[in-house]
Amino acid sequence: MRLYIAIPCVLLALVFAASGIAGITRGWVLPENRHRVRRLRLYGWGQLVAAVALCRQMLFSTVLSDPDTLDPHIREWGILSGGALLLTGIILMGVSQRARGARQGTGTP
Incomplete structure (x- = not known):
């Protein structure tokens, strides 16, 4: 167990998750990101997913690193699933920074 690596990463993930929850519930984003983010709640969901992914990766890579605790394939x-969640969170945060497309017409003649 390498807790000297896991504890700071989990604390960072908790701060990231708190920022994500603030984005989801209140529509609040850190001041550095306010001018870029267009969809606040989606950005908050992306932060929350990335925080869960970071915790999952730390759990499986450092805390459960003893070979006797888990089967290596489960680890x-x-x-791998933590990495996929992290990529999903980053994609959500990226999509939230894009401007919404303007509709050209109503579609009725």
């Missing part, structure tokens, strides 16, 4: 799949 690998846990780390």
Whole structure:
């Protein structure tokens, strides 16, 4: 167990999750990101998903690193799914920074 790596990463993930919850519930984003983010709640969901992914990766890579605790395949799949969640969170945050498309017409003649 390498807790000297896991504890700061989990604390960082908690701060990231708190920022994501603030974005979801209140529509609040850090001042550095306010001018870029167009959809506040989606950005908050992306932060929350990325925080869960970081915690999941730390759990499977450092805390459960003893070979006797888990089957190595379960550990690998846990780390891989954490990476997929992290990528999903980053994609959500990226999509939230894009401007919404303006509709050209109503579609009726």
